[in-house]
Amino acid sequence: MDHLTLGKSVSYSQEYDNSLLQAVPRSLSRDAIKLPSELPFHGSDIWNGYELSWLNLKGKPQVAILRCEVPVTSPNLIESKSFKLYLNSFNQSKFGSLQLVAETIESDLSQCAGEKVEVVVIPSSKFSSIEFGLFEGKCIDDLDIEITDFDISPNLLRTENIAVEETLVSHLLKSNCLITNQPDWGSILIKYAGNKIDEDGLLRYLISFRQHNEFHEQCVERIYYDILQMCKPDKLTVYARYTRRGGLDINPFRSNFETTYADARLARQ
Numbered sequence: 001m002d003h004l005t006l007g008k009s010v011s012y013s014q015e016y017d018n019s020l021l022q023a024v025p026r027s028l029s030r031d032a033i034k035l036p037s038e039l040p041f042h043g044s045d046i047w048n049g050y051e052l053s054w055l056n057l058k059g060k061p062q063v064a065i066l067r068c069e070v071p072v073t074s075p076n077l078i079e080s081k082s083f084k085l086y087l088n089s090f091n092q093s094k095f096g097s098l099q100l101v102a103e104t105i106e107s108d109l110s111q112c113a114g115e116k117v118e119v120v121v122i123p124s125s126k127f128s129s130i131e132f133g134l135f136e137g138k139c140i141d142d143l144d145i146e147i148t149d150f151d152i153s154p155n156l157l158r159t160e161n162i163a164v165e166e167t168l169v170s171h172l173l174k175s176n177c178l179i180t181n182q183p184d185w186g187s188i189l190i191k192y193a194g195n196k197i198d199e200d201g202l203l204r205y206l207i208s209f210r211q212h213n214e215f216h217e218q219c220v221e222r223i224y225y226d227i228l229q230m231c232k233p234d235k236l237t238v239y240a241r242y243t244r245r246g247g248l249d250i251n252p253f254r255s256n257f258e259t260t261y262a263d264a265r266l267a268r269q
Helices: 027-032 080-088 098-113 124-129 199-211 216-231
Strands: 023-025 042-055 061-071 076-078 118-123 159-176 183-197 235-242 248-255
Touching: 023 027, 027 216, 042 076, 042 080, 061 098, 061 124, 076 080, 076 098, 080 248, 098 118, 118 124, 159 199, 159 216, 183 199, 183 216, 199 216, 216 235, 216 248
Parallel strands: none
Antiparallel strands: 023 076, 042 061, 042 248, 061 118, 159 183, 183 235, 235 248
């Protein structure tokens, strides 16, 4: 991790520079939680960038919203500070069209991730079409529980011998950046079929990430695999939407039975 600019003082590039992008091997965290080589999930990391700007050929600023989707099968995740610095390098650079900007970003992100990244650039004329989404399911945040220990413990996850299909939601997810310790705030959706997951234990488990240091993508994979191992559901989806930092939000989606949901920003994002 020493090669990362995260947590270090940097200067902002005045010209487009794809060398600013930095990759983090997914294997680092997957090996730590002993994920099998044949992943128990599919999905992607959905990114939204709200501070994308460049100059047209006449030097006039253009603004847009970036959406991209990085597949979980890519060997690398994209480090978020490097992503921000990379996008800022567009600010004083001239491009002939929005399409050229999208193609450039798609090529650069795909090279960094090690697999094809899907990119959409939304012009300001289409901003009004963007709607808020909603995590539909049973919110467990109002459970009256006492928390005395903030160390992650998968043993908090347990089930009852009742077969269910349900979706549970919490907005109390918080973890910390692996390098800088800055807080990462998120909402999480857990959809599953199998023995009923004890809600008190699940909420305690999610809250136990409050002092944990790991990247967004790594936290979601840890949560997914802990639930899979401890609760053994037949079907499982874990989807987190994190609040933005530096104009970027990250939304990891992992499932063993359904496709990635349409990108829909929550109100807190």
